[in-house]
Amino acid sequence: xxxxxMTVDGEPCEHEVEPRLLLVHYLRDVLEKTGTNIGCDTSNCxxxxxxxxxxxxxxxxxxxxxxxxxxVDTVEGLAGPSSDGDETDGWHxxxxxxxxxxxxxxxxCTPGMIMAAKDLLEENPDPDETEVREGLEGNLCRCxxxxxxxxxxxxAAAELREGASS
Amino acid sequence: xIPATFDYVRAGSIDEVVDTLKEHGDEAKLLAGGxxxxxxxxxxxxxxxxxxxxxxxxxxxxxxxxxDGRLAIGxxxxxxxxxxxxxxxxxxxxxxDVTAKVGDxxxxxRGTIGxxxxxxxxxxxLPAALAALDGTLVAQGPNGSREIAASDFFVDYxxxxxxxxxxxxxxxxxxxxxxxxxxxxxxxxxxxAWAIVGVLAMVKRSNGSIEExxxxxxxxxxxxVRASGVEQALSGRTPDAIADAAANAADGTKPSSDLxxxxxxxxxxxxxxxxxxxxxxxx
Numbered sequence: 001x002x003x004x005x006m007t008v009d010g011e012p013c014e015h016e017v018e019p020r021l022l023l024v025h026y027l028r029d030v031l032e033k034t035g036t037n038i039g040c041d042t043s044n045c046x047x048x049x050x051x052x053x054x055x056x057x058x059x060x061x062x063x064x065x066x067x068x069x070x071x072v073d074t075v076e077g078l079a080g081p082s083s084d085g086d087e088t089d090g091w092h093x094x095x096x097x098x099x100x101x102x103x104x105x106x107x108x109c110t111p112g113m114i115m116a117a118k119d120l121l122e123e124n125p126d127p128d129e130t131e132v133r134e135g136l137e138g139n140l141c142r143c144x145x146x147x148x149x150x151x152x153x154x155x156a157a158a159e160l161r162e163g164a165s166s
Numbered sequence: 167x168i169p170a171t172f173d174y175v176r177a178g179s180i181d182e183v184v185d186t187l188k189e190h191g192d193e194a195k196l197l198a199g200g201x202x203x204x205x206x207x208x209x210x211x212x213x214x215x216x217x218x219x220x221x222x223x224x225x226x227x228x229x230x231x232x233x234d235g236r237l238a239i240g241x242x243x244x245x246x247x248x249x250x251x252x253x254x255x256x257x258x259x260x261x262x263d264v265t266a267k268v269g270d271x272x273x274x275x276r277g278t279i280g281x282x283x284x285x286x287x288x289x290x291x292l293p294a295a296l297a298a299l300d301g302t303l304v305a306q307g308p309n310g311s312r313e314i315a316a317s318d319f320f321v322d323y324x325x326x327x328x329x330x331x332x333x334x335x336x337x338x339x340x341x342x343x344x345x346x347x348x349x350x351x352x353x354x355x356x357x358x359a360w361a362i363v364g365v366l367a368m369v370k371r372s373n374g375s376i377e378e379x380x381x382x383x384x385x386x387x388x389x390x391v392r393a394s395g396v397e398q399a400l401s402g403r404t405p406d407a408i409a410d411a412a413a414n415a416a417d418g419t420k421p422s423s424d425l426x427x428x429x430x431x432x433x434x435x436x437x438x439x440x441x442x443x444x445x446x447x448x449x
Contacts, residue, residue, distance in 0.1 A: 019173075019174030043204075049272055063204070066219065
């Protein structure tokens, strides 16, 4: 067993883990943060995307021991506090935009899509359609045909830019 | 899918890596970014008894100017950091451009230049780029370090000239000086998949003609291949000669047939992509 310490969604955590434990299993099974999904389990589909020290990674292809000492952010840490009666008002602009633009059907790819899109928008606050598609090339969606996902990301980008300038 | 059990060693220095390799020989594998090795371990195609994590070996990161017309890129420099590095962008932007085509953003955030090369997969993009650049790799083992030319490093499918007790410490590439143009054409089944065939064309122009052309082929054999016949046919010619020269791009190659493509189709792709890449590079 190997000791790992990391900060996940702002909370410090520390565990003894088997070195072969994958980061996504650490998040889901040890920390019970099941917001991050396992899709293909072969680093193709991107459903398991989280941020490791601020950059998007596929957590099915990272060992928990490799994340030792790092900051991990998952979709579960994205929303801010919500006010009484409306759980959506604390949502991150990407979460809101995927909702309003119908950027999902079954929703399985959504946590990974949102975390990949967040990384993209941090690098490029105003991507055009091609840039969104290229930025999300590591994430597969089998329902939507991507059209509404691209719309959602660009809508969120506009809201984030407005928020940054106001 | 869960990898088989292994002993985990988090190395802190190159010396520690070499010592651990010396102790365990071929029972040990080096873990760089993990984006080639971990998928194989999850499928149990690889089951090393000892996994040596290079993630904390800071000596293996970063880019420096060797002062002899070359850059040295630390083996553990991640793809995203190669793409964004000011020295690479200024002196060897072709490498940054090919690196930007590796995998997808998440893969480029974890994968490393040394890991991708040492894995020795001819379907990955960087081996052909290093071959076209006439780059070298520096390997370190118990008896010191040695420099290996790209043309000698790749031996066979997933097999390199590295000994069991050696690691790649850095990758050396020449600075690209003068009026060079380049293009990497990569044909994939889906966006982030491995290249079915890839072609890096580099063209140095002078007074409207081609002074020098280099063509590196991805996935046209078990190792990266230079299309030397095409390169020679273009030397001193105008870009009008590209279409005829590219028709010979598959000469001397030995592509595989697999689920994605037959060998014949790969040969066809090599000819078409070589023409496209050369035309774009010569523009």
